[in-house]
Amino acid sequence: MSQDVALVIQSLFAKLQKLPVDSVDMTADLFEAYGLDSLRAVKLLSSLEVELDIELPSEDTAKIRTLNDVLACAQRALGAR
Amino acid sequence: MSQRVLFTTIFRPFEVPGKYNLPGDEKFLDYFSNRLTREPGFYSLHDDHPTVAPHLIAANVDADVTVLETPTIEEFKAELGKGYDVVCITFLTLHFTKLVHMIAWARKLAPDTKVVIGGFGTALFDLDRLDVDGVCQAEGIGYMRDFLGQAAAEPVIHPIITFDIKMRIGVQHPELPRKKVGVIVNGFGCPHACEFCSTSAYFGKKHVPLIRSGADLHGTMARYDAEAGVRDFVIYEEDFYLYKRHINDFIAAARGDSTLYSYACYATIKSLSLFDIEDLVDSGLSHVWIGVEAVDSPFNKSVGKPIREVFEALQRYGVTTTGSIIAGLDHHKKDNLEAEFAHLASLFPSTVQISNLIAGPGTPLRARLGSEGRLAGEPNLLDSHLYSDQVIHPEFGKGELRELIFKGYDYVYDAIGPALYRIMKTWYGGSKTLRASPRERLRARGEHLARRASALRPVFLRTAEYLPNDAIRANVAACLAEMEADIGAPSEAELAMADLFRAKFDAEKERLAKEGAHVYSAGTRVATYTDRPFRAAGVPNIAARAPQKPRRAGFDVSLARLHRST
Numbered sequence: 158m159s160q161d162v163a164l165v166i167q168s169l170f171a172k173l174q175k176l177p178v179d180s181v182d183m184t185a186d187l188f189e190a191y192g193l194d195s196l197r198a199v200k201l202l203s204s205l206e207v208e209l210d211i212e213l214p215s216e217d218t219a220k221i222r223t224l225n226d227v228l229a230c231a232q233r234a235l236g237a238r
Numbered sequence: 239m240s241q242r243v244l245f246t247t248i249f250r251p252f253e254v255p256g257k258y259n260l261p262g263d264e265k266f267l268d269y270f271s272n273r274l275t276r277e278p279g280f281y282s283l284h285d286d287h288p289t290v291a292p293h294l295i296a297a298n299v300d301a302d303v304t305v306l307e308t309p310t311i312e313e314f315k316a317e318l319g320k321g322y323d324v325v326c327i328t329f330l331t332l333h334f335t336k337l338v339h340m341i342a343w344a345r346k347l348a349p350d351t352k353v354v355i356g357g358f359g360t361a362l363f364d365l366d367r368l369d370v371d372g373v374c375q376a377e378g379i380g381y382m383r384d385f386l387g388q389a390a391a392e393p394v395i396h397p398i399i400t401f402d403i404k405m406r407i408g409v410q411h412p413e414l415p416r417k418k419v420g421v422i423v424n425g426f427g428c429p430h431a432c433e434f435c436s437t438s439a440y441f442g443k444k445h446v447p448l449i450r451s452g453a454d455l456h457g458t459m460a461r462y463d464a465e466a467g468v469r470d471f472v473i474y475e476e477d478f479y480l481y482k483r484h485i486n487d488f489i490a491a492a493r494g495d496s497t498l499y500s501y502a503c504y505a506t507i508k509s510l511s512l513f514d515i516e517d518l519v520d521s522g523l524s525h526v527w528i529g530v531e532a533v534d535s536p537f538n539k540s541v542g543k544p545i546r547e548v549f550e551a552l553q554r555y556g557v558t559t560t561g562s563i564i565a566g567l568d569h570h571k572k573d574n575l576e577a578e579f580a581h582l583a584s585l586f587p588s589t590v591q592i593s594n595l596i597a598g599p600g601t602p603l604r605a606r607l608g609s610e611g612r613l614a615g616e617p618n619l620l621d622s623h624l625y626s627d628q629v630i631h632p633e634f635g636k637g638e639l640r641e642l643i644f645k646g647y648d649y650v651y652d653a654i655g656p657a658l659y660r661i662m663k664t665w666y667g668g669s670k671t672l673r674a675s676p677r678e679r680l681r682a683r684g685e686h687l688a689r690r691a692s693a694l695r696p697v698f699l700r701t702a703e704y705l706p707n708d709a710i711r712a713n714v715a716a717c718l719a720e721m722e723a724d725i726g727a728p729s730e731a732e733l734a735m736a737d738l739f740r741a742k743f744d745a746e747k748e749r750l751a752k753e754g755a756h757v758y759s760a761g762t763r764v765a766t767y768t769d770r771p772f773r774a775a776g777v778p779n780i781a782a783r784a785p786q787k788p789r790r791a792g793f794d795v796s797l798a799r800l801h802r803s804t
Contacts, residue, residue, distance in 0.1 A: 196367060199338050207342040215257040
């Protein structure tokens with residue numbers, strides 16, 4: 158389950174950043190390592206919400222720095238569903 | 239084969255605080271008691287305003303169109319499954335994160351459907367980076383005709399768009415009376431180019447006419463009357479009286495018709511100074527929004543007759559007014575802001591707007607304040623509205639102006655009473671002037687105003703204790719007594735209505751004590767346009783000219799300002 162969600166996140170992020178999926182580092186700082194800006198961050202989180210049909214609470218998403226943080230948020234949201 | 243187009247607003251709810259809404263975001267659709275003007279107390283007005291542009295476009299494109307207003311996200315998702323060729327989403331700045339969410343759903347559930355975004359929110363950001371097929375940043379009929387491959391020069395018609403104005407407590411008590419009003423869009427943009435004005439900046443400081451002549455405008459009113467029984471209108475145009483030939487043509491057309499229509503509009507001291515108020519009243523002017531802005535307004539639009547003279551002349555003829563001021567102009571200090579509130583109240587406007595100084599994207603003000611280092615960093619987009627605290631003012635701390643603005647609304651209420659009382663008094667005062675006129679049409683308008691003022695009496699006959707203070711109670715009582723001596727005692731029906739108002743005020747007081755301030759929740763509205771009304775025989779073409787091609791302009795807002803958290 159956790160691996161499936163991680164794969165979804167990696168795949169969405171790769172598409173957004175136009176990168177190969179296998180080059181995506183779940184532990185890297187999204188803003189420093191990948192130059193993610195706030196618009197892309199919103200797009201990533203919205204796409205994830207739609208893909209998994211979940212709602213990510215804003216108090217969680219405001220603290221996100223890595224894709225592992227995104228994964229943790231998504232797992233909490235899936236657990237709460 | 240016909241193309242199928244869905245127009246939709248942003249999804250609701252607006253009133254539930256959380257990721258997408260701040261507390262009090264019900265203001266989106268409630269112009270009277272939240273978004274455009276405010277008032278404490280039980281007498282405040284309310285409307286559930288339609289989103290006009292989608293209807294205007296839908297009636298003029300060669301497609302089968304559904305217009306969805308304030309759907310839930312589930313309703314939007316269900317609609318996406320119906321196989322549209324194009325989905326158009328209109329949004330305001332504060333709804334940006336909802337927009338991104340809706341685009342994501344559209345891409346998942348309708349991957350072959352094109353997505354177009356529009357509305358004043360498109361002044362933000364480099365939106366081409368969103369996953370959309372079109373960004374409409376101009377007059378929408380022309381844009382969508384171009385997008386759909388339709389000839390731009392086909393006739394344009396004005397659809398019938400109506401809404402109800404009622405009292406705020408009428409939301410909880412729907413049996414209270416309401417008034418149906420028609421919306422007419424006369425044109426867009428404004429050449430005054432005041433430095434703070436987002437509308438002017440959005441349309442490149444130019445006026446973009448929609449209705450080509452005053453006769454066509456009057457004809458549109460007559461069509462509303464024939465098709466929907468509506469004779470009261472709000473005309474959307476930033477400075478209606480600025481276009482003198484158009485207005486003279488309109489006045490002539492109105493005088494050639496025995497039916498008396500009434501309209502509300504937006505105008506400036508500058509343009510109002512071009513006309514004799516009596517001629518404007520003859521054309522149906524019943525309410526006008528005037529940007530007072532400040533005691534010594536620094537804006538060119540305020541040049542003309544003295545503002546007090548204009549307000550008094552309007553009120554003498556029974557024209558109700560909205561006076562709006564901006565708090566946080568450069569010269570404002572803690573010790574001169576109350577003088578602004580006092581000046582506004584002294585003009586006796588029927589409704590008021592006191593807004594914070596907002597530096598919208600693309601405005602000269604934003605450029606100036608940016609160069610002066612006076613733009614607050616990282617504003618929360620959810621908090622983008624009239625009372626936003628986005629400008630740094632050396633005299634006021636963060637959030638201080640917003641607090642003072644709400645005190646300003648209280649000040650006006652305490653000084654001159656509820657808007658409904660001001661409206662009743664203005665209508666009655668105007669009826670006295672007009673009933674004495676040598677001109678038959680104006681006398682008829684005077685009788686009409688007397689009936690309107692009389693219809694408002696029941697609101698006040700039994701509710702004196704709900705008024706803000708003894709001075710206002712005395713003023714209201716004096717007005718009621720003068721009306722009774724002039725136009726007669728309230729009828730049995732009016733007295734019964736007075737009892738109903740009293741009962742509803744009491745019920746609302748009890749409900750508030752138990753449940754707290756009420757929260758308005760919008761419902762879903764659906765309309766369809768499938769018969770190409772702009773091609774129908776006998777329907778007049780109102781187009782001023784071939785609609786504008788879309789404008790491509792850069793955006794001056796940093797992406798770093800996009801802030802997701804609440």
